[in-house]
Amino acid sequence: MNKPYAAVAITKHGVEMARGLTEIFPAADLFYMSKFARGDEEAKDIRLFEGSVKLILPDLFKAYNGIILFISLGAVVRMIAPILVDKKQDPAVVVIDDRGEHVISVLSGHLGGANELTREVALAIGARPVITTASDVQQTIPVDMFGRSFGWKIESFERATPVSASVVNEERVVVVQETGEKNWWMYDKPLPSHIQVLHSAEAAMEIDFQAALVITDRLLNLREESVLLRNGVLYRPQSLVLGIGCNRGTSVEEIEALILDTLLELKLSVKSVRNIATIDLKKDEPGLLEVCAKQGWKLITYTPEQLNTVTLKNPSETVHRFTGAYGVSEPAALLSSGAAEWLLEKKKSGNCTISVARVPFEAAAVDRESL
Incomplete structure:
Protein backbone atom coordinates (compact mmCIF):
# COMPACT_ATOMS: atom_id res chain seq x y z
CA MET A 1 0.00 0.00 0.00
CA ASN A 2 1.42 3.32 -1.09
CA LYS A 3 -1.53 5.47 0.05
CA PRO A 4 -4.34 5.02 2.59
CA TYR A 5 -7.14 4.72 0.03
CA ALA A 6 -7.87 2.90 -3.21
CA ALA A 7 -10.19 4.28 -5.92
CA VAL A 8 -11.63 1.67 -8.28
CA ALA A 9 -13.61 2.15 -11.50
CA ILE A 10 -15.08 -0.33 -14.01
CA THR A 11 -16.96 1.92 -16.48
CA LYS A 12 -15.93 4.57 -18.98
CA HIS A 13 -17.57 7.37 -17.01
CA GLY A 14 -16.30 5.92 -13.74
CA VAL A 15 -12.72 5.92 -15.01
CA GLU A 16 -13.05 9.54 -16.11
CA MET A 17 -14.32 10.60 -12.69
CA ALA A 18 -11.79 8.46 -10.84
CA ARG A 19 -8.89 9.97 -12.76
CA GLY A 20 -10.22 13.42 -11.94
CA LEU A 21 -10.68 12.54 -8.28
CA THR A 22 -7.13 11.32 -7.81
CA GLU A 23 -5.81 14.53 -9.31
CA ILE A 24 -7.42 16.57 -6.53
CA PHE A 25 -7.49 13.84 -3.87
CA PRO A 26 -3.96 12.40 -4.00
CA ALA A 27 -4.44 10.15 -0.95
CA ALA A 28 -5.89 7.43 -3.19
CA ASP A 29 -4.24 4.88 -5.48
CA LEU A 30 -6.22 4.41 -8.69
CA PHE A 31 -7.29 1.05 -10.15
CA TYR A 32 -9.34 0.46 -13.29
CA MET A 33 -9.90 -2.15 -16.00
CA SER A 34 -7.13 -2.45 -18.57
CA LYS A 35 -9.57 -1.99 -21.49
CA PHE A 36 -9.78 1.67 -20.50
CA ALA A 37 -6.00 2.19 -20.62
CA ARG A 38 -4.85 5.49 -22.11
CA GLY A 39 -1.12 4.89 -22.19
CA ASP A 40 -0.14 7.16 -19.31
CA GLU A 41 -0.95 4.74 -16.51
CA GLU A 42 2.63 3.74 -15.70
CA ALA A 43 3.77 7.34 -15.54
CA LYS A 44 0.88 8.24 -13.23
CA ASP A 45 1.22 5.05 -11.16
CA ILE A 46 -2.27 3.89 -12.10
CA ARG A 47 -2.86 0.16 -11.64
CA LEU A 48 -4.69 -1.78 -14.36
CA PHE A 49 -6.48 -5.09 -13.86
CA GLU A 50 -8.09 -7.77 -16.00
CA GLY A 51 -11.34 -9.58 -15.37
CA SER A 52 -13.86 -8.95 -12.59
CA VAL A 53 -13.15 -6.37 -9.92
CA LYS A 54 -14.45 -8.94 -7.47
CA LEU A 55 -11.14 -10.78 -7.79
CA ILE A 56 -9.04 -7.87 -6.48
CA LEU A 57 -11.34 -6.71 -3.69
CA PRO A 58 -10.04 -9.17 -1.04
CA ASP A 59 -6.50 -7.86 -1.50
CA LEU A 60 -7.67 -4.24 -1.46
CA PHE A 61 -9.55 -4.90 1.78
CA LYS A 62 -6.32 -6.02 3.40
CA ALA A 63 -4.08 -3.33 1.92
CA TYR A 64 -6.07 -0.10 2.29
CA ASN A 65 -7.82 1.84 5.04
CA GLY A 66 -10.60 2.82 2.69
CA ILE A 67 -11.93 1.90 -0.76
CA ILE A 68 -13.74 4.32 -3.08
CA LEU A 69 -15.78 2.42 -5.66
CA PHE A 70 -17.24 3.94 -8.83
CA ILE A 71 -19.65 1.02 -9.02
CA SER A 72 -23.39 0.62 -8.34
CA LEU A 73 -24.35 0.14 -4.70
CA GLY A 74 -26.13 -3.17 -5.27
CA ALA A 75 -23.14 -4.69 -7.04
CA VAL A 76 -20.81 -3.52 -4.30
CA VAL A 77 -22.97 -5.06 -1.57
CA ARG A 78 -22.95 -8.44 -3.32
CA MET A 79 -19.19 -8.37 -3.95
CA ILE A 80 -18.06 -7.36 -0.47
CA ALA A 81 -20.50 -9.51 1.52
CA PRO A 82 -18.31 -12.67 1.48
CA ILE A 83 -15.17 -10.83 2.63
CA LEU A 84 -16.54 -8.83 5.56
CA VAL A 85 -15.03 -9.57 8.98
CA ASP A 86 -16.29 -7.05 11.55
CA LYS A 87 -16.58 -3.29 12.11
CA LYS A 88 -13.24 -3.11 13.90
CA GLN A 89 -11.32 -4.66 10.98
CA ASP A 90 -13.19 -3.89 7.76
CA PRO A 91 -11.97 -0.85 5.80
CA ALA A 92 -14.14 2.10 4.96
CA VAL A 93 -16.14 1.53 1.77
CA VAL A 94 -17.58 4.43 -0.21
CA VAL A 95 -19.62 4.18 -3.41
CA ILE A 96 -20.01 6.84 -6.13
CA ASP A 97 -22.71 6.61 -8.79
CA ASP A 98 -21.80 6.66 -12.49
CA ARG A 99 -22.78 10.31 -12.87
CA GLY A 100 -20.88 11.45 -9.79
CA GLU A 101 -23.96 12.93 -8.15
CA HIS A 102 -23.87 11.00 -4.88
CA VAL A 103 -21.11 9.70 -2.62
CA ILE A 104 -22.49 7.02 -0.31
CA SER A 105 -20.99 5.76 2.93
CA VAL A 106 -21.50 1.99 2.76
CA LEU A 107 -19.30 0.28 5.34
CA SER A 108 -17.39 1.14 8.52
CA GLY A 109 -18.90 4.58 8.74
CA HIS A 110 -17.52 5.38 12.17
CA LEU A 111 -14.62 3.15 13.16
CA GLY A 112 -13.36 2.80 9.61
CA GLY A 113 -13.88 6.46 8.80
CA ALA A 114 -16.23 5.99 5.83
CA ASN A 115 -18.48 8.87 6.87
CA GLU A 116 -15.62 11.33 7.01
CA LEU A 117 -14.18 9.95 3.76
CA THR A 118 -17.61 10.36 2.16
CA ARG A 119 -17.69 14.03 3.12
CA GLU A 120 -14.15 14.64 1.85
CA VAL A 121 -14.73 12.92 -1.51
CA ALA A 122 -18.11 14.59 -2.01
CA LEU A 123 -16.52 17.98 -1.40
CA ALA A 124 -13.70 17.17 -3.82
CA ILE A 125 -15.96 16.22 -6.74
CA GLY A 126 -18.93 18.48 -5.97
CA ALA A 127 -21.30 15.63 -5.14
CA ARG A 128 -23.88 15.10 -2.41
CA PRO A 129 -22.68 13.02 0.58
CA VAL A 130 -25.11 10.31 1.64
CA ILE A 131 -24.66 9.16 5.24
CA THR A 132 -27.24 7.01 6.98
CA THR A 133 -25.58 6.35 10.35
CA ALA A 134 -28.23 7.20 12.94
CA SER A 135 -25.99 9.23 15.23
CA ASP A 136 -24.81 11.38 12.30
CA VAL A 137 -28.31 11.90 10.95
CA GLN A 138 -29.68 12.79 14.39
CA GLN A 139 -26.56 14.77 15.32
CA THR A 140 -25.95 13.00 18.59
CA ILE A 141 -23.10 11.13 20.29
CA PRO A 142 -21.45 8.46 18.08
CA GLN A 238 -5.18 10.25 27.86
CA SER A 239 -5.06 12.06 31.18
CA LEU A 240 -2.08 10.70 33.14
CA VAL A 241 1.56 11.74 32.97
CA LEU A 242 4.31 9.67 34.57
CA GLY A 243 7.42 11.47 35.75
CA ILE A 244 10.28 8.96 35.78
CA GLY A 245 13.80 9.19 37.10
CA CYS A 246 16.16 6.24 36.88
CA ASN A 247 19.78 5.20 37.11
CA ARG A 248 21.69 4.70 33.87
CA GLY A 249 21.14 1.21 32.49
CA THR A 250 17.91 0.46 34.39
CA SER A 251 16.13 -2.40 32.61
CA VAL A 252 12.82 -2.00 30.84
CA GLU A 253 11.45 -4.78 33.04
CA GLU A 254 12.18 -2.83 36.24
CA ILE A 255 10.75 0.41 34.85
CA GLU A 256 7.60 -1.27 33.55
CA ALA A 257 7.04 -3.21 36.77
CA LEU A 258 7.25 0.00 38.80
CA ILE A 259 4.78 1.74 36.49
CA LEU A 260 2.23 -1.07 36.56
CA ASP A 261 2.50 -1.65 40.31
CA THR A 262 2.18 2.07 41.04
CA LEU A 263 -0.86 2.56 38.83
CA LEU A 264 -2.51 -0.48 40.40
CA GLU A 265 -1.87 0.92 43.86
CA LEU A 266 -3.42 4.22 42.81
CA LYS A 267 -6.30 2.37 41.12
CA LEU A 268 -5.53 4.06 37.80
CA SER A 269 -5.64 2.58 34.29
CA VAL A 270 -2.44 2.15 32.30
CA LYS A 271 -4.58 2.84 29.20
CA SER A 272 -4.96 6.45 30.33
CA VAL A 273 -1.23 7.17 30.42
CA ARG A 274 -0.44 9.91 27.91
CA ASN A 275 3.35 10.07 28.19
CA ILE A 276 6.45 9.71 30.33
CA ALA A 277 8.39 12.82 31.33
CA THR A 278 11.99 12.97 32.51
CA ILE A 279 15.23 14.97 32.41
CA ASP A 280 16.97 15.46 29.06
CA LEU A 281 19.96 13.47 30.34
CA LYS A 282 17.69 10.43 29.91
CA LYS A 283 16.47 11.17 26.39
CA ASP A 284 18.45 8.17 25.08
CA GLU A 285 17.91 5.86 28.08
CA PRO A 286 17.23 2.42 26.51
CA GLY A 287 14.84 1.20 29.23
CA LEU A 288 12.69 4.32 29.00
CA LEU A 289 12.68 4.29 25.22
CA GLU A 290 11.74 0.62 25.15
CA VAL A 291 8.83 0.94 27.56
CA CYS A 292 7.53 3.94 25.60
CA ALA A 293 7.79 2.04 22.33
CA LYS A 294 6.02 -0.96 23.84
CA GLN A 295 3.14 1.10 25.24
CA GLY A 296 2.91 3.67 22.46
CA TRP A 297 3.82 6.59 24.75
CA LYS A 298 5.88 9.68 23.99
CA LEU A 299 8.98 10.47 26.01
CA ILE A 300 9.07 14.18 26.93
CA THR A 301 12.29 15.60 28.39
CA TYR A 302 13.23 18.81 30.20
CA THR A 303 16.51 20.56 30.96
CA PRO A 304 17.66 20.90 34.59
CA GLU A 305 16.88 24.61 34.38
CA GLN A 306 13.30 23.88 33.33
CA LEU A 307 12.86 21.30 36.09
CA ASN A 308 14.18 23.74 38.66
CA THR A 309 11.36 26.18 37.91
CA VAL A 310 9.05 23.86 39.85
CA THR A 311 9.04 24.35 43.62
CA LEU A 312 9.55 21.02 45.36
CA LYS A 313 8.61 20.06 48.88
CA ASN A 314 11.70 17.92 49.22
CA PRO A 315 14.48 19.10 46.87
CA SER A 316 17.44 16.72 46.70
CA GLU A 317 20.99 18.00 46.89
CA THR A 318 22.23 14.57 45.80
CA VAL A 319 20.17 14.63 42.62
CA HIS A 320 21.28 18.21 42.00
CA ARG A 321 24.92 17.22 42.30
CA PHE A 322 24.60 14.56 39.60
CA THR A 323 22.02 16.12 37.27
CA GLY A 324 21.84 19.84 37.94
CA ALA A 325 18.18 19.49 38.94
CA TYR A 326 16.79 19.30 42.47
CA GLY A 327 14.34 16.63 41.36
CA VAL A 328 13.42 14.75 38.20
CA SER A 329 10.22 12.73 38.43
CA GLU A 330 8.23 15.28 40.45
CA PRO A 331 8.87 18.45 38.37
CA ALA A 332 8.80 16.55 35.07
CA ALA A 333 5.32 15.20 35.85
CA LEU A 334 3.96 18.66 36.67
CA LEU A 335 5.60 20.42 33.74
CA SER A 336 4.38 17.87 31.23
CA SER A 337 0.85 17.56 32.59
CA GLY A 338 0.26 21.21 33.40
CA ALA A 339 -1.07 20.16 36.81
CA ALA A 340 -0.51 22.12 40.01
CA GLU A 341 -0.30 19.04 42.25
CA TRP A 342 0.56 15.37 41.97
CA LEU A 343 -1.65 12.34 42.33
CA LEU A 344 1.55 10.75 43.60
CA GLU A 345 4.37 13.12 44.49
CA LYS A 346 7.18 10.59 44.47
CA LYS A 347 7.80 6.90 44.97
CA LYS A 348 11.25 5.32 44.89
CA SER A 349 11.85 1.66 44.14
CA GLY A 350 15.22 0.14 43.29
CA ASN A 351 16.81 2.15 40.49
CA CYS A 352 13.71 4.23 39.71
CA THR A 353 11.54 7.01 41.01
CA ILE A 354 8.03 7.72 39.75
CA SER A 355 5.59 10.60 40.11
CA VAL A 356 2.06 10.71 38.71
CA ALA A 357 0.04 13.77 37.68
CA ARG A 358 -3.33 14.20 36.01
CA VAL A 359 -3.75 16.58 33.09
CA PRO A 360 -6.17 19.38 34.05
CA PHE A 361 -8.93 19.86 31.51
CA GLU A 362 -11.11 22.91 31.02
CA ALA A 363 -14.52 23.13 32.67
CA ALA A 364 -17.28 21.13 31.01
CA ALA A 365 -18.64 22.73 27.86
CA VAL A 366 -21.79 20.56 27.95
CA ASP A 367 -22.80 20.80 31.61
CA ARG A 368 -26.59 20.52 31.69
CA GLU A 369 -26.86 23.50 34.04
CA SER A 370 -25.16 25.76 31.48
CA LEU A 371 -27.45 24.88 28.60
Whole structure:
Protein backbone atom coordinates (compact mmCIF):
# COMPACT_ATOMS: atom_id res chain seq x y z
CA MET A 1 0.00 0.00 0.00
CA ASN A 2 1.42 3.32 -1.09
CA LYS A 3 -1.53 5.47 0.05
CA PRO A 4 -4.34 5.02 2.59
CA TYR A 5 -7.14 4.72 0.03
CA ALA A 6 -7.87 2.90 -3.21
CA ALA A 7 -10.19 4.28 -5.92
CA VAL A 8 -11.63 1.67 -8.28
CA ALA A 9 -13.61 2.15 -11.50
CA ILE A 10 -15.08 -0.33 -14.01
CA THR A 11 -16.96 1.92 -16.48
CA LYS A 12 -15.93 4.57 -18.98
CA HIS A 13 -17.57 7.37 -17.01
CA GLY A 14 -16.30 5.92 -13.74
CA VAL A 15 -12.72 5.92 -15.01
CA GLU A 16 -13.05 9.54 -16.11
CA MET A 17 -14.32 10.60 -12.69
CA ALA A 18 -11.79 8.46 -10.84
CA ARG A 19 -8.89 9.97 -12.76
CA GLY A 20 -10.22 13.42 -11.94
CA LEU A 21 -10.68 12.54 -8.28
CA THR A 22 -7.13 11.32 -7.81
CA GLU A 23 -5.81 14.53 -9.31
CA ILE A 24 -7.42 16.57 -6.53
CA PHE A 25 -7.49 13.84 -3.87
CA PRO A 26 -3.96 12.40 -4.00
CA ALA A 27 -4.44 10.15 -0.95
CA ALA A 28 -5.89 7.43 -3.19
CA ASP A 29 -4.24 4.88 -5.48
CA LEU A 30 -6.22 4.41 -8.69
CA PHE A 31 -7.29 1.05 -10.15
CA TYR A 32 -9.34 0.46 -13.29
CA MET A 33 -9.90 -2.15 -16.00
CA SER A 34 -7.13 -2.45 -18.57
CA LYS A 35 -9.57 -1.99 -21.49
CA PHE A 36 -9.78 1.67 -20.50
CA ALA A 37 -6.00 2.19 -20.62
CA ARG A 38 -4.85 5.49 -22.11
CA GLY A 39 -1.12 4.89 -22.19
CA ASP A 40 -0.14 7.16 -19.31
CA GLU A 41 -0.95 4.74 -16.51
CA GLU A 42 2.63 3.74 -15.70
CA ALA A 43 3.77 7.34 -15.54
CA LYS A 44 0.88 8.24 -13.23
CA ASP A 45 1.22 5.05 -11.16
CA ILE A 46 -2.27 3.89 -12.10
CA ARG A 47 -2.86 0.16 -11.64
CA LEU A 48 -4.69 -1.78 -14.36
CA PHE A 49 -6.48 -5.09 -13.86
CA GLU A 50 -8.09 -7.77 -16.00
CA GLY A 51 -11.34 -9.58 -15.37
CA SER A 52 -13.86 -8.95 -12.59
CA VAL A 53 -13.15 -6.37 -9.92
CA LYS A 54 -14.45 -8.94 -7.47
CA LEU A 55 -11.14 -10.78 -7.79
CA ILE A 56 -9.04 -7.87 -6.48
CA LEU A 57 -11.34 -6.71 -3.69
CA PRO A 58 -10.04 -9.17 -1.04
CA ASP A 59 -6.50 -7.86 -1.50
CA LEU A 60 -7.67 -4.24 -1.46
CA PHE A 61 -9.55 -4.90 1.78
CA LYS A 62 -6.32 -6.02 3.40
CA ALA A 63 -4.08 -3.33 1.92
CA TYR A 64 -6.07 -0.10 2.29
CA ASN A 65 -7.82 1.84 5.04
CA GLY A 66 -10.60 2.82 2.69
CA ILE A 67 -11.93 1.90 -0.76
CA ILE A 68 -13.74 4.32 -3.08
CA LEU A 69 -15.78 2.42 -5.66
CA PHE A 70 -17.24 3.94 -8.83
CA ILE A 71 -19.65 1.02 -9.02
CA SER A 72 -23.39 0.62 -8.34
CA LEU A 73 -24.35 0.14 -4.70
CA GLY A 74 -26.13 -3.17 -5.27
CA ALA A 75 -23.14 -4.69 -7.04
CA VAL A 76 -20.81 -3.52 -4.30
CA VAL A 77 -22.97 -5.06 -1.57
CA ARG A 78 -22.95 -8.44 -3.32
CA MET A 79 -19.19 -8.37 -3.95
CA ILE A 80 -18.06 -7.36 -0.47
CA ALA A 81 -20.50 -9.51 1.52
CA PRO A 82 -18.31 -12.67 1.48
CA ILE A 83 -15.17 -10.83 2.63
CA LEU A 84 -16.54 -8.83 5.56
CA VAL A 85 -15.03 -9.57 8.98
CA ASP A 86 -16.29 -7.05 11.55
CA LYS A 87 -16.58 -3.29 12.11
CA LYS A 88 -13.24 -3.11 13.90
CA GLN A 89 -11.32 -4.66 10.98
CA ASP A 90 -13.19 -3.89 7.76
CA PRO A 91 -11.97 -0.85 5.80
CA ALA A 92 -14.14 2.10 4.96
CA VAL A 93 -16.14 1.53 1.77
CA VAL A 94 -17.58 4.43 -0.21
CA VAL A 95 -19.62 4.18 -3.41
CA ILE A 96 -20.01 6.84 -6.13
CA ASP A 97 -22.71 6.61 -8.79
CA ASP A 98 -21.80 6.66 -12.49
CA ARG A 99 -22.78 10.31 -12.87
CA GLY A 100 -20.88 11.45 -9.79
CA GLU A 101 -23.96 12.93 -8.15
CA HIS A 102 -23.87 11.00 -4.88
CA VAL A 103 -21.11 9.70 -2.62
CA ILE A 104 -22.49 7.02 -0.31
CA SER A 105 -20.99 5.76 2.93
CA VAL A 106 -21.50 1.99 2.76
CA LEU A 107 -19.30 0.28 5.34
CA SER A 108 -17.39 1.14 8.52
CA GLY A 109 -18.90 4.58 8.74
CA HIS A 110 -17.52 5.38 12.17
CA LEU A 111 -14.62 3.15 13.16
CA GLY A 112 -13.36 2.80 9.61
CA GLY A 113 -13.88 6.46 8.80
CA ALA A 114 -16.23 5.99 5.83
CA ASN A 115 -18.48 8.87 6.87
CA GLU A 116 -15.62 11.33 7.01
CA LEU A 117 -14.18 9.95 3.76
CA THR A 118 -17.61 10.36 2.16
CA ARG A 119 -17.69 14.03 3.12
CA GLU A 120 -14.15 14.64 1.85
CA VAL A 121 -14.73 12.92 -1.51
CA ALA A 122 -18.11 14.59 -2.01
CA LEU A 123 -16.52 17.98 -1.40
CA ALA A 124 -13.70 17.17 -3.82
CA ILE A 125 -15.96 16.22 -6.74
CA GLY A 126 -18.93 18.48 -5.97
CA ALA A 127 -21.30 15.63 -5.14
CA ARG A 128 -23.88 15.10 -2.41
CA PRO A 129 -22.68 13.02 0.58
CA VAL A 130 -25.11 10.31 1.64
CA ILE A 131 -24.66 9.16 5.24
CA THR A 132 -27.24 7.01 6.98
CA THR A 133 -25.58 6.35 10.35
CA ALA A 134 -28.23 7.20 12.94
CA SER A 135 -25.99 9.23 15.23
CA ASP A 136 -24.81 11.38 12.30
CA VAL A 137 -28.31 11.90 10.95
CA GLN A 138 -29.68 12.79 14.39
CA GLN A 139 -26.56 14.77 15.32
CA THR A 140 -25.95 13.00 18.59
CA ILE A 141 -23.10 11.13 20.29
CA PRO A 142 -21.45 8.46 18.08
CA VAL A 143 -20.75 5.83 20.74
CA ASP A 144 -18.10 3.92 18.80
CA MET A 145 -16.24 7.14 17.90
CA PHE A 146 -16.75 9.08 21.11
CA GLY A 147 -13.54 10.89 22.06
CA ARG A 148 -11.54 9.29 19.28
CA SER A 149 -10.23 12.63 18.05
CA PHE A 150 -8.75 13.18 21.52
CA GLY A 151 -7.11 9.76 21.65
CA TRP A 152 -9.60 8.20 24.07
CA LYS A 153 -9.46 4.42 24.12
CA ILE A 154 -12.52 2.20 24.42
CA GLU A 155 -11.94 -0.45 27.08
CA SER A 156 -15.32 -2.21 27.01
CA PHE A 157 -16.64 -2.37 23.46
CA GLU A 158 -19.02 -5.31 23.79
CA ARG A 159 -21.97 -3.08 24.77
CA ALA A 160 -21.36 -0.45 22.09
CA THR A 161 -24.29 -1.56 19.92
CA PRO A 162 -27.02 -1.54 22.61
CA VAL A 163 -25.65 1.69 24.09
CA SER A 164 -25.74 3.29 20.62
CA ALA A 165 -29.36 2.15 20.34
CA SER A 166 -30.17 3.86 23.64
CA VAL A 167 -28.57 7.10 22.43
CA VAL A 168 -30.38 7.26 19.08
CA ASN A 169 -33.68 5.98 20.54
CA GLU A 170 -33.60 8.86 23.03
CA GLU A 171 -33.58 6.67 26.11
CA ARG A 172 -32.16 8.12 29.31
CA VAL A 173 -28.38 8.17 28.90
CA VAL A 174 -25.82 9.33 31.45
CA VAL A 175 -22.35 10.57 30.51
CA VAL A 176 -20.10 10.06 33.51
CA GLN A 177 -17.03 12.20 32.93
CA GLU A 178 -14.43 12.22 35.69
CA THR A 179 -11.59 13.47 33.51
CA GLY A 180 -10.66 14.00 29.86
CA GLU A 181 -11.39 16.70 27.29
CA LYS A 182 -14.73 18.41 27.89
CA ASN A 183 -15.31 19.91 24.43
CA TRP A 184 -16.57 16.67 22.89
CA TRP A 185 -20.03 17.95 21.89
CA MET A 186 -19.54 18.73 18.20
CA TYR A 187 -22.87 20.21 17.16
CA ASP A 188 -24.10 23.81 17.22
CA LYS A 189 -27.15 22.97 19.32
CA PRO A 190 -27.81 22.01 22.95
CA LEU A 191 -27.07 18.53 24.19
CA PRO A 192 -30.26 16.42 23.81
CA SER A 193 -32.40 16.46 26.94
CA HIS A 194 -32.27 12.67 27.36
CA ILE A 195 -28.48 12.82 27.83
CA GLN A 196 -27.29 13.92 31.27
CA VAL A 197 -23.68 14.79 32.10
CA LEU A 198 -22.39 13.96 35.59
CA HIS A 199 -18.88 14.29 36.91
CA SER A 200 -18.59 11.29 39.21
CA ALA A 201 -19.56 7.64 39.19
CA GLU A 202 -20.99 8.12 42.66
CA ALA A 203 -23.50 10.68 41.39
CA ALA A 204 -24.49 8.46 38.47
CA MET A 205 -25.15 5.52 40.77
CA GLU A 206 -27.93 7.50 42.46
CA ILE A 207 -30.09 8.01 39.36
CA ASP A 208 -31.96 5.82 36.91
CA PHE A 209 -30.66 5.47 33.37
CA GLN A 210 -30.81 3.04 30.45
CA ALA A 211 -27.23 3.45 29.23
CA ALA A 212 -23.95 4.97 30.36
CA LEU A 213 -20.87 6.45 28.71
CA VAL A 214 -18.13 6.41 31.34
CA ILE A 215 -15.02 8.55 30.84
CA THR A 216 -12.44 7.99 33.54
CA ASP A 217 -8.82 7.04 34.21
CA ARG A 218 -9.81 5.22 37.40
CA LEU A 219 -10.15 1.47 37.78
CA LEU A 220 -13.83 0.97 38.57
CA ASN A 221 -14.77 -1.07 41.60
CA LEU A 222 -17.03 -4.10 41.28
CA ARG A 223 -20.21 -2.20 42.16
CA GLU A 224 -19.47 0.56 39.69
CA GLU A 225 -18.80 -1.98 36.96
CA SER A 226 -22.00 -3.89 37.66
CA VAL A 227 -24.17 -0.75 37.57
CA LEU A 228 -22.47 1.53 35.04
CA LEU A 229 -21.26 -1.08 32.57
CA ARG A 230 -24.37 -3.25 32.66
CA ASN A 231 -25.31 -1.30 29.56
CA GLY A 232 -22.36 1.01 29.29
CA VAL A 233 -19.13 1.73 27.45
CA LEU A 234 -15.90 2.67 29.25
CA TYR A 235 -13.56 5.23 27.70
CA ARG A 236 -9.96 5.87 28.79
CA PRO A 237 -8.87 9.48 28.14
CA GLN A 238 -5.18 10.25 27.86
CA SER A 239 -5.06 12.06 31.18
CA LEU A 240 -2.08 10.70 33.14
CA VAL A 241 1.56 11.74 32.97
CA LEU A 242 4.31 9.67 34.57
CA GLY A 243 7.42 11.47 35.75
CA ILE A 244 10.28 8.96 35.78
CA GLY A 245 13.80 9.19 37.10
CA CYS A 246 16.16 6.24 36.88
CA ASN A 247 19.78 5.20 37.11
CA ARG A 248 21.69 4.70 33.87
CA GLY A 249 21.14 1.21 32.49
CA THR A 250 17.91 0.46 34.39
CA SER A 251 16.13 -2.40 32.61
CA VAL A 252 12.82 -2.00 30.84
CA GLU A 253 11.45 -4.78 33.04
CA GLU A 254 12.18 -2.83 36.24
CA ILE A 255 10.75 0.41 34.85
CA GLU A 256 7.60 -1.27 33.55
CA ALA A 257 7.04 -3.21 36.77
CA LEU A 258 7.25 0.00 38.80
CA ILE A 259 4.78 1.74 36.49
CA LEU A 260 2.23 -1.07 36.56
CA ASP A 261 2.50 -1.65 40.31
CA THR A 262 2.18 2.07 41.04
CA LEU A 263 -0.86 2.56 38.83
CA LEU A 264 -2.51 -0.48 40.40
CA GLU A 265 -1.87 0.92 43.86
CA LEU A 266 -3.42 4.22 42.81
CA LYS A 267 -6.30 2.37 41.12
CA LEU A 268 -5.53 4.06 37.80
CA SER A 269 -5.64 2.58 34.29
CA VAL A 270 -2.44 2.15 32.30
CA LYS A 271 -4.58 2.84 29.20
CA SER A 272 -4.96 6.45 30.33
CA VAL A 273 -1.23 7.17 30.42
CA ARG A 274 -0.44 9.91 27.91
CA ASN A 275 3.35 10.07 28.19
CA ILE A 276 6.45 9.71 30.33
CA ALA A 277 8.39 12.82 31.33
CA THR A 278 11.99 12.97 32.51
CA ILE A 279 15.23 14.97 32.41
CA ASP A 280 16.97 15.46 29.06
CA LEU A 281 19.96 13.47 30.34
CA LYS A 282 17.69 10.43 29.91
CA LYS A 283 16.47 11.17 26.39
CA ASP A 284 18.45 8.17 25.08
CA GLU A 285 17.91 5.86 28.08
CA PRO A 286 17.23 2.42 26.51
CA GLY A 287 14.84 1.20 29.23
CA LEU A 288 12.69 4.32 29.00
CA LEU A 289 12.68 4.29 25.22
CA GLU A 290 11.74 0.62 25.15
CA VAL A 291 8.83 0.94 27.56
CA CYS A 292 7.53 3.94 25.60
CA ALA A 293 7.79 2.04 22.33
CA LYS A 294 6.02 -0.96 23.84
CA GLN A 295 3.14 1.10 25.24
CA GLY A 296 2.91 3.67 22.46
CA TRP A 297 3.82 6.59 24.75
CA LYS A 298 5.88 9.68 23.99
CA LEU A 299 8.98 10.47 26.01
CA ILE A 300 9.07 14.18 26.93
CA THR A 301 12.29 15.60 28.39
CA TYR A 302 13.23 18.81 30.20
CA THR A 303 16.51 20.56 30.96
CA PRO A 304 17.66 20.90 34.59
CA GLU A 305 16.88 24.61 34.38
CA GLN A 306 13.30 23.88 33.33
CA LEU A 307 12.86 21.30 36.09
CA ASN A 308 14.18 23.74 38.66
CA THR A 309 11.36 26.18 37.91
CA VAL A 310 9.05 23.86 39.85
CA THR A 311 9.04 24.35 43.62
CA LEU A 312 9.55 21.02 45.36
CA LYS A 313 8.61 20.06 48.88
CA ASN A 314 11.70 17.92 49.22
CA PRO A 315 14.48 19.10 46.87
CA SER A 316 17.44 16.72 46.70
CA GLU A 317 20.99 18.00 46.89
CA THR A 318 22.23 14.57 45.80
CA VAL A 319 20.17 14.63 42.62
CA HIS A 320 21.28 18.21 42.00
CA ARG A 321 24.92 17.22 42.30
CA PHE A 322 24.60 14.56 39.60
CA THR A 323 22.02 16.12 37.27
CA GLY A 324 21.84 19.84 37.94
CA ALA A 325 18.18 19.49 38.94
CA TYR A 326 16.79 19.30 42.47
CA GLY A 327 14.34 16.63 41.36
CA VAL A 328 13.42 14.75 38.20
CA SER A 329 10.22 12.73 38.43
CA GLU A 330 8.23 15.28 40.45
CA PRO A 331 8.87 18.45 38.37
CA ALA A 332 8.80 16.55 35.07
CA ALA A 333 5.32 15.20 35.85
CA LEU A 334 3.96 18.66 36.67
CA LEU A 335 5.60 20.42 33.74
CA SER A 336 4.38 17.87 31.23
CA SER A 337 0.85 17.56 32.59
CA GLY A 338 0.26 21.21 33.40
CA ALA A 339 -1.07 20.16 36.81
CA ALA A 340 -0.51 22.12 40.01
CA GLU A 341 -0.30 19.04 42.25
CA TRP A 342 0.56 15.37 41.97
CA LEU A 343 -1.65 12.34 42.33
CA LEU A 344 1.55 10.75 43.60
CA GLU A 345 4.37 13.12 44.49
CA LYS A 346 7.18 10.59 44.47
CA LYS A 347 7.80 6.90 44.97
CA LYS A 348 11.25 5.32 44.89
CA SER A 349 11.85 1.66 44.14
CA GLY A 350 15.22 0.14 43.29
CA ASN A 351 16.81 2.15 40.49
CA CYS A 352 13.71 4.23 39.71
CA THR A 353 11.54 7.01 41.01
CA ILE A 354 8.03 7.72 39.75
CA SER A 355 5.59 10.60 40.11
CA VAL A 356 2.06 10.71 38.71
CA ALA A 357 0.04 13.77 37.68
CA ARG A 358 -3.33 14.20 36.01
CA VAL A 359 -3.75 16.58 33.09
CA PRO A 360 -6.17 19.38 34.05
CA PHE A 361 -8.93 19.86 31.51
CA GLU A 362 -11.11 22.91 31.02
CA ALA A 363 -14.52 23.13 32.67
CA ALA A 364 -17.28 21.13 31.01
CA ALA A 365 -18.64 22.73 27.86
CA VAL A 366 -21.79 20.56 27.95
CA ASP A 367 -22.80 20.80 31.61
CA ARG A 368 -26.59 20.52 31.69
CA GLU A 369 -26.86 23.50 34.04
CA SER A 370 -25.16 25.76 31.48
CA LEU A 371 -27.45 24.88 28.60
